Amino acid sequence: xxxxxxxxxxxxxxxxxxxxxxxxxxxxxxxxxxxxxxxxxxxxxxxxxxxxxxxxxxxxxxxxxxxxxxxxxxxxxxxxxxxxxxxxxxxxxxxxxxxxxxxxxxxxxxxxxxxxxxxxxxxxxxxxxxxxxxxxxxxxxxxxxxxxxxxxxxxxxxxxxxxxxxxxxxxxxxxxxxxxxxxxxxxxxxxxxxxxxxxxxxxxxxxxxxxxxxxxxxxxxxxxxxxxxxxxxxxxxxxxxxxxxxxxxxxxxxxxxxxxxxxxxxxxxxxxxxxxxxxxxxxxxxxxx
Numbered sequence: 001x002x003x004x005x006x007x008x009x010x011x012x013x014x015x016x017x018x019x020x021x022x023x024x025x026x027x028x029x030x031x032x033x034x035x036x037x038x039x040x041x042x043x044x045x046x047x048x049x050x051x052x053x054x055x056x057x058x059x060x061x062x063x064x065x066x067x068x069x070x071x072x073x074x075x076x077x078x079x080x081x082x083x084x085x086x087x088x089x090x091x092x093x094x095x096x097x098x099x100x101x102x103x104x105x106x107x108x109x110x111x112x113x114x115x116x117x118x119x120x121x122x123x124x125x126x127x128x129x130x131x132x133x134x135x136x137x138x139x140x141x142x143x144x145x146x147x148x149x150x151x152x153x154x155x156x157x158x159x160x161x162x163x164x165x166x167x168x169x170x171x172x173x174x175x176x177x178x179x180x181x182x183x184x185x186x187x188x189x190x191x192x193x194x195x196x197x198x199x200x201x202x203x204x205x206x207x208x209x210x211x212x213x214x215x216x217x218x219x220x221x222x223x224x225x226x227x228x229x230x231x232x233x234x235x236x237x238x239x240x241x242x243x244x245x246x247x248x249x250x251x252x253x254x255x256x257x258x259x260x261x262x263x264x265x266x267x268x269x270x271x272x273x274x275x276x277x278x279x280x281x282x283x284x285x286x287x288x289x
Contacts, residue, residue, distance in 0.1 A: 059224060063219055077189055079158030083165060084195025091283030093276050096192050099200035100209075101182030104226040104259060106134045108200070108268070109177060111259040113141040116269065125164045127156040127181045133263035144168060155186040158193060170199040173283075175276060188215040190236065195275065197219040205225050207241035210248050217248045219258065222255060224268060229258040 051062040087094050099105050113122055124145040126135040135147035144163040148156060161178065170176050178194065180187045188197075199220035201209055204227060210217040217223065223245050225238065242254050255271055258264030 016111050018171055039171055044148050073189060076158045078264070079162050080191035080193040083158055083162050083253050086165065087176065087193060088283065090170070091280055092172065092174055092176055094176040094178065094194045095275070095278040096178045096180060096181045096187070096194035096197045097200060098184070098187045098197055098220070099182060100184045103200045103202045103205070104139055105179050105182075105200050105235055108224070108226060108257065108259045108265065109139055109179060110267055111144045112268070112272070113138065115265065116272075117142065123168045123170040123174055123176045125161060125176065125178045127179060129153070129181060139186050147181065150181055154183050156192060157190050161192045173273070173280065184209070184213040184216045188219045198222045198224060200224045200226050201241070203230055203236045208244060210241070210245040212221060214248045216247050217252065220249065220252060221269065222253045225254055225256045227258060228256045229260050229264065229275070236250065
């Protein structure tokens with residue numbers, strides 16, 4: 001995960017890794033270092049996630065990776081809690097939308113903003129490595145949007161989102177939708193202060209994605225199965241996908257959605273209304289207490 005590979009690390013951590021590599025250089029060739037005395041006709045799996053850290057980074061021990069991860073996530077959680085407190089005090093529902101690139105997140109967001117414009121107030125935070133293309137699409141609907149460009153970073157974090165919330169200044173009682181960077185790995189580990197993570201999986205990606213990216217599906221409350229209008233043309237087993245997701249997260253809820261058909265997003269809209277109502281009830285209770 002990125003908390004140990006470098007993109008989420010501090011300059012000190014990166015210097016440590018660089019120095020370590022040079023202090024412990026090797027004087028042998030590549031063939032000698034990685035030599036194998038077996039039949040290459042066999043099938044082999046090189047599993048670099050089997051250690052205590054669940055990851056591998058050249059030049060870092062498993063213990064050092066665990067310490068770096070704990071330090072980074074602890075700092076992030078402080079920012080996320082500050083975001084959560086701010087949003088809760090204003091009765092704002094915040095959802096963190098996560099997926100691989102091309103799942104249809106932005107298309108679904110645009111459709112949502114257009115269809116529910118008279119029913120809910122929305123604000124959107126867009127995360128991408130570069131460009132403001134998606135934020136421009138969001139603003140074209142009339143909804144306010146703030147773009148976060150992460151550069152080489154592969155996810156949003158609580159500190160970035162806090163600044164974006166300050167700029168966006170979402171209205172009390174509104175819905176804040178965060179479209180995270182397209183990535184099914186790193187965003188799973190980072191709390192942004194959201195009420196729930198919503199993982200979007202398109203039917204063009206294959207039903208085994210929950211097994212391949214278990215951390216993300218374990219962290220999500222809801223799985224949106226998108227582009228369902230394409231199901232008649234694909235070899236995609238919906239029930240098997242749900243079974244795989246529930247192996248990872250028995251409580252996950254699946255919503256089948258198409259942003260291209262008249263009633264396609266209905267299940268998503270119903271769930272969004274439920275979540276907004278629950279947020280309003282909690283905010284009213286907190287104010288009364």
